[in-house]
Amino acid sequence: MNDIWNPWHGCNKYSEGCKYCYMYYLDSQRDKKGSDIYKVKTNFNLPVRKTRSGEYKIPSGSELRVCMTSDFFLEEADSWRNDVWKMIKERQDVTFWLQTKRADRVKANLPDDWGSGYNNIKLTFTAENQKRADERIPILLDIPVKYKAVMCAPMIGKITLDKYLKTGQIKLVLVDGENYDGDRPLYYDWVKLLYDECSKYNVDFDFIGTGNFFIKDNKTYRVVKAYQRVMALKSGLQLPNIGTTTIKVQPKCKQCPRRHSCNGCRWCGKCGG
Numbered sequence: 001m002n003d004i005w006n007p008w009h010g011c012n013k014y015s016e017g018c019k020y021c022y023m024y025y026l027d028s029q030r031d032k033k034g035s036d037i038y039k040v041k042t043n044f045n046l047p048v049r050k051t052r053s054g055e056y057k058i059p060s061g062s063e064l065r066v067c068m069t070s071d072f073f074l075e076e077a078d079s080w081r082n083d084v085w086k087m088i089k090e091r092q093d094v095t096f097w098l099q100t101k102r103a104d105r106v107k108a109n110l111p112d113d114w115g116s117g118y119n120n121i122k123l124t125f126t127a128e129n130q131k132r133a134d135e136r137i138p139i140l141l142d143i144p145v146k147y148k149a150v151m152c153a154p155m156i157g158k159i160t161l162d163k164y165l166k167t168g169q170i171k172l173v174l175v176d177g178e179n180y181d182g183d184r185p186l187y188y189d190w191v192k193l194l195y196d197e198c199s200k201y202n203v204d205f206d207f208i209g210t211g212n213f214f215i216k217d218n219k220t221y222r223v224v225k226a227y228q229r230v231m232a233l234k235s236g237l238q239l240p241n242i243g244t245t246t247i248k249v250q251p252k253c254k255q256c257p258r259r260h261s262c263n264g265c266r267w268c269g270k271c272g273g
């Protein structure tokens with residue numbers, strides 16, 4: 001993933017996974033309120049912005065993660081979303097990751113010309129526990145989308161996705177623990193179960209991070225943010241397997257100015273290290 005596009009900011013807490021929402025936490029550090037929802041005017045047209053020579057500033061082939069400080073299908077954003085759909089349609093050469101917990105709002109808020117789905121959309125439904133997975137994923141399976149993913153983050157309970165993965169529709173499962181001011185632990189056994197299920201159905205699996213508290217073999221590990229990704233990679237629970245032997249803890253994370261907002265490091269280079 002290359003970059004983030006937040007056409008609006010702020011959100012209303014929606015389900016138990018929102019309890020320690022990182023956007024609320026980061027806003028509180030700046031004396032702001034995460035519940036203040038507003039259109040980000042300075043960034044709203046990011047995908048279609050051009051240079052003086054007429055080139056798009058976001059290069060062809062990029063992937064943009066959309067609404068990382070909100071929810072793409074947030075009700076308060078209904079009047080802004082049509083303009084966003086138009087920009088997404090204009091940039092067929094860019095992939096847009098859309099993420100939501102508001103599964104029941106998706107169908108009614110797709111563009112009129114959606115058809116069998118825009119080719120440049122990857123739609124991710126978030127499910128923090130089995131209850132939310134069973135509510136939301138059947139809706140995801142019923143929507144025409146070319147690329148479907150499930151994000152179990154923050155994973156706060158054991159989840160099995162077997163019956164959903166066997167449909168062959170889900171291309172990727174992601175798992176992360178709870179970070180920032182969250183204290184609900186992630187269990188290795190939960191991650192391993194999903195990894196095994198993805199392995200069985202040949203679905204990609206990304207163990208993004210351990211979260212603050214990671215429990216393995218009855219031992220609780222307190223993991224600082226900069227190393228949550230490192231520990232997840234060291235577990236080897238990745239599909240396709242990206243290998244674990246060459247991963248080293250890099251001290252640059254400690255100085256990285258992005259360490260409070262990045263999803264953990266694949267040594268993306270943006271920290272300047």
Ligand code: SF4
Pocket residue numbers: 010011012013014015017018021022023024069070071101
């Ligand atoms: S839906 Fe996402 S952005 Fe909105 S409150 Fe919940 S965790 Fe935060």
